[in-house]
Amino acid sequence: MRNPLLAKYSGSVPRYTSYPTAPHFHEGVDCGKYTQWLGELGAEHDLSLYVHIPYCDRLCWFCACHTKHTLKYEPITSYLESLKREIAKVGSLVSRDAKVSALHFGGGSPTMLKPEDMIDLMQAFRAAFDFRPDAEISVEMDPNDLDEPRYDALAAIGMTRASLGVQDFDPKVQKTINRIQTFEQTRSVVDAVRARGVHSVNCDILYGLPYQTMETLEATVNDIVSLSPDRIALFGYAHVPWMKKHQTMIPEEALPDVETRFDQMSRAADMLVAAGYEPIGIDHFAKPDDRLAVAARNGRLRRNFQGYTDDAAEALIGFGASSIGQLPQGYVQNMPATGEYQKMADAGGLTAVRGIELSADDRLRAHVIEEIMCRFAFSFATVRALYPQIGETVIAEARQFSASNPDGICEISGDEFRLTEAGRPFARSVAAVFDSYLATGKGRHSIAV
Structure with a gap:
């Protein structure tokens, strides 16, 4: 290898969005333990909330998220009813003096929700928790889902940050990973959310994709920079077909080797820095006045299951199938299987099945x-x-x-x-x-x- 460090330090290791990492969670942390932990959250604790929508109307072959494909809306309607029961139950256990500083809608594709369901879900959260007036409301967005009523609903729930996955704009790469999304579509989303007062836009770029070349990556970076997002995440594609079977649809012979991946990462990072973005940790970039960049300069940068963040909340509470919470006492994960999650939520509200108490x-x-x-x-x-x-x-x-x-x-x-x-x-x-x-x-x- 041209870079001898790659052979020694590019092995398989966790991403360290938690410690201990999720494979070491166990069934000793259950609903009873979770009930106790939630009851210990009081006025001195700021809360960050995460809600998982585990549905997509198409399945991207590269994705390692917990999600499933559906072309019918009925399963989503049923899931949302169970989700609202969990929200109400958790809210009843946490002190109303605890304030919510952030809420993140993830997935899956949260923007698959009908406009009225987005608003209804937000109302369920506000009924169960006390939000700070300046709470950040962030949403992961799929440009293929969006229309004017959905944009209006996102504005109505108070969205302050829009997060768009881009990956690579090259048509051959997009076809291979089953993620068709044009630059024009992406630009229209950015324009629409900014027109509705959203103060921050984040875009994700992937390197290490099948058939991706230095030229396609450079073109994608240039296109993204032209949109002037406030933050850019530069992730390496994680090929884990033993965990996500749909990744077997990606031809492994089309994947770049580790040296090419490293070159792609280095080139894209250099381009982003040259465009005026400050490097944050191992894979984020932000404009100098962005809150993430300020947090990094001030030593307040944090890392959790959503990646790098300036969120200083003492407790991250996860809602929905497979979601993970990070509380002062330890980590807790909800039932991953959507059907079993709904049974548990409908029966009693809480759905915790594993976690770990911190020593x-x-x-x-x-x-x-x-x-x-x-x-x-x-x-x-x-x-x-x-x-x-x-x-x-x-x-x-x-x-x-x-x-x-x-x-x-x-x-x-x-x-x-x-x-x-x-x-x-x-x-x-x-x-x-x-x-x-x-x-x-x-x-x-x-x-x-």
Whole structure:
């Protein structure tokens, strides 16, 4: 390989949107434990809410999300009734003094909902929770779903951030991943939401796609930059056909090798920086005045199941099939199977089936891994202050890894462990050094580059 670091540090590791990661959740965290945890959320806790709509009117072959294809609306109608029961139940368990600072609609395709159902679902949330006046309302959008009534409904629910998946505009790539979406469609969505007062637009680009070339990627980046989104996410395609069977529709021989993926990532990142975007963590870019960029400069950048965020809420509550919550006490996941989720919601409201309660060691390592993923460094002084009894454990691991690493991807500088510029693309692999669960072999992961 031209870059010898790729062979050593591009192996399969978690994305570290949580620690411990989801393969280590267990059935010991159930509805009873979840009830207890929700009851402990009080006025001192800001809440962030996530709602999962697990339906699409087409299935994109590249997608690794929990979703299913449907051309009928009846299953969605039924699902929404169950979802509203869960919302009401969770709301009854959480103190009304706790304030909601953010709500994210994800999927699947939330924009498949009929306009009246979007508004009705938002009303269910507002009936169950107390929202801050400046709460951020973000929605993942599929341009193929959208029309004027839906745009008006999104404005009516108070959407403040629009998130559009683009992937690549090249027709051959789009056909291979079953995601047909023209630049003109995408531009019309951006124009429509901005005309309705949406202050922030996010676009996702993928590299490492089948038949994708440096030329198609460069063209896509240029097209996206011309739309002037506030944030851009540059993700590597995660080929995990053992977990998502529809990915077997993608011809593996058409996928770029790891060196080509790395070149694509590097070139796209250089183009975005040249266009005036600030790099955020391993895969995000934002305009300098965007809240994400400000959070990164101020040391307030966070990482959760939605990726990088400036959301400082102490609790993220997930709603809907398969959704994951992150509470002060630990993580909890809802029943993934949609039909079983609905049975549980209809019977009692809560649908938690697994999770993990955080130990002191988990919290220590979660802090270190989040710091590496967000700012490519962690402070020994901060670790000692937060975890005086056990902090020296990971400090010793950091010193050992740095001393035994001949590749120059990390260093000890004063009282800090940090990645060098050469090491930053491999932040996931460095974070994995501090993952005490990884050696158990639970779960398979996508490659780190």
